[in-house]
Amino acid sequence: MSIDFILCIGFGGPTNECCKRRCDKEADCPFDSRAACFVSGILGDNPARQARVDEVAPHYEHFGGTSPYNQLTEEQTAALEKQLADAGHNLPVFVSYRHWAPWTTDVLKEIAAKNLKNGLLLIMAPHQSSVSWDWYIKTVAEAEEALAEELGDDACPHIVQVANPWWTDTGYIAALRGRLEECCGDWDAARKESAAFIFTAHAIPKTIEDTSPYRQQMQETAAAAAQAFGLDKHHIAFQSAPDDSSIPWSSPDICSLIKELHQDGVKEVVLQAAGFLVDHIEVLYDLDLEAKELAESLGMQFHRAACVHAHDDFVACLAERVIEGLNAAVEA
Amino acid sequence: MDAAAFLEDLRNEVVNHAGVGHSLLGRMEIDPRAREDFKIFAGQHYALVGMFCRYLELLMIRAPRSQDKVWLAKVLIDEYGDRSDDLDHAEHYQIFMKACGWGESDYDQIKLHPAVTGFIAEHLRICSEEPFLVGLGAVGPGHEWAIPTMFDYCIRGLRHAGFADNEIEYFTLHCEQDIDHGNWLYEALLRFADTDEAQEQIRKGCLMSLAAREQFWWGLSDKINTGRMKDRHPNLQSATAGSEDRELCLAEIKQQIHITHSIPDVVKGVQ
Numbered sequence: 001m002s003i004d005f006i007l008c009i010g011f012g013g014p015t016n017e018c019c020k021r022r023c024d025k026e027a028d029c030p031f032d033s034r035a036a037c038f039v040s041g042i043l044g045d046n047p048a049r050q051a052r053v054d055e056v057a058p059h060y061e062h063f064g065g066t067s068p069y070n071q072l073t074e075e076q077t078a079a080l081e082k083q084l085a086d087a088g089h090n091l092p093v094f095v096s097y098r099h100w101a102p103w104t105t106d107v108l109k110e111i112a113a114k115n116l117k118n119g120l121l122l123i124m125a126p127h128q129s130s131v132s133w134d135w136y137i138k139t140v141a142e143a144e145e146a147l148a149e150e151l152g153d154d155a156c157p158h159i160v161q162v163a164n165p166w167w168t169d170t171g172y173i174a175a176l177r178g179r180l181e182e183c184c185g186d187w188d189a190a191r192k193e194s195a196a197f198i199f200t201a202h203a204i205p206k207t208i209e210d211t212s213p214y215r216q217q218m219q220e221t222a223a224a225a226a227q228a229f230g231l232d233k234h235h236i237a238f239q240s241a242p243d244d245s246s247i248p249w250s251s252p253d254i255c256s257l258i259k260e261l262h263q264d265g266v267k268e269v270v271l272q273a274a275g276f277l278v279d280h281i282e283v284l285y286d287l288d289l290e291a292k293e294l295a296e297s298l299g300m301q302f303h304r305a306a307c308v309h310a311h312d313d314f315v316a317c318l319a320e321r322v323i324e325g326l327n328a329a330v331e332a
Numbered sequence: 333m334d335a336a337a338f339l340e341d342l343r344n345e346v347v348n349h350a351g352v353g354h355s356l357l358g359r360m361e362i363d364p365r366a367r368e369d370f371k372i373f374a375g376q377h378y379a380l381v382g383m384f385c386r387y388l389e390l391l392m393i394r395a396p397r398s399q400d401k402v403w404l405a406k407v408l409i410d411e412y413g414d415r416s417d418d419l420d421h422a423e424h425y426q427i428f429m430k431a432c433g434w435g436e437s438d439y440d441q442i443k444l445h446p447a448v449t450g451f452i453a454e455h456l457r458i459c460s461e462e463p464f465l466v467g468l469g470a471v472g473p474g475h476e477w478a479i480p481t482m483f484d485y486c487i488r489g490l491r492h493a494g495f496a497d498n499e500i501e502y503f504t505l506h507c508e509q510d511i512d513h514g515n516w517l518y519e520a521l522l523r524f525a526d527t528d529e530a531q532e533q534i535r536k537g538c539l540m541s542l543a544a545r546e547q548f549w550w551g552l553s554d555k556i557n558t559g560r561m562k563d564r565h566p567n568l569q570s571a572t573a574g575s576e577d578r579e580l581c582l583a584e585i586k587q588q589i590h591i592t593h594s595i596p597d598v599v600k601g602v603q
Binding site for chain 1: 347348349350351352353354355356357358359360361362363366445446447450481485539542543546547550551553554556557558560561563564565568570571572575
């Protein structure tokens, strides 16, 4: 079977445009801000979680009320489309989000209008759990079902292949190493030895972590990136767990780890959000503001290496996985 | 704090708890919910429904005075089916199980997420090991004040997925009965919650139950996301691949629960 389009799906973030998930026109939006709409949507618009919405929405307001997530993701997918074309695969690359427009059903509609039929799905998240990978796949499947009901099954494009995960792929690790080089590549060996390098990922509920390879994959990514950058030791930590939860989430939390390292006499920390692909609000706020403020209040120097963004090596890694999927679809 | 003020604070804490306000519940209306989603939901939730009487029975044995048993007994009579056509609540739930596509032989054989078995284990422990008022906090406010809010979301999702009213009667009936149970409970708790220590124990049990509930919703999300993903792409390896091998079914759990009494040696053999 021949693939004729690529669909990338990511988490999404609020932009300047109304997402229209709760209204047909912007004037009818029931929320005070895009940020409140976005955070409330993630939590299911449940009044019981209003305190959490009130806590997190200001993080977005701090940066002007929107997130750079979608724009940065679209830079990655545009680079992917170009790299695929350079490799002889002239395929359109589309992107949709789980928590903001463009929604998957709308993007599939756009794909249907171009008379494209068979798609390959690329998930824009490095580590697998049921609340990331499986949920993304389910989201796309539901959008297909909804559109098939509207247009008829024959007119609806279908995902026939899903690209494999890439958490230790050479290109991804090279891109992480490249971002570390930009941050502290000029450090001498002694400074690299005395600083604590911490790789972070989003915390997930322990009950989800226990049934998935999420932590294991994160550990493998961090170990590979540390080795590529020539580090003898490194740490992993998790971030952005909700304060109002009553259950354990992935640990250690980044702020707890910074305090622990301070007690151990560490004077300098370098963070890299290896579980995220772009510097979006959870990186900019939770690390660059909160974690930095904590580290500096303890007298520690704080540095953060950027996420991979559209680093050439990372885009090459995505292209490899896509081409692998295209070949697998032909053989199927 | 007087009992009435304590109970008002506790009720607010319950309805604003992350276990009651879990995103899966809120998203019942936002996300497209198919009947297949609810088949997975029902298969996991049935185990909780089937075990609830056991918690109350365990706690009743341990109630210090007869008057302390009254609320538990009234709720148990409902749970045994007094106001639901003589169907106990687990049997009543089976109507919904059938509507979801489960066969009778499946009910006790469905592999349960560790968060589901964890919920059962935690409540058996609370009701048999913790002080009586901690147990009462768990099965009382931890359940009766939480369920109407949670089920209200479920009912919206069930209707959205196309279930008929007679198929989801368990949920609608429970919403009505739990309002009664909650009111009876309030009257009972007004008597119990008269000291700082008693209030602390009731709140502790309630929060333990809600924490287990939060785990349950996450476990259910895990099952639904993975199950539906596998329906669509059976050849793909899900994120939870391998973890199901370690899961138990309700029949296995029931078989392994042993409730024992300790009889003092001094009276053994005395006729």
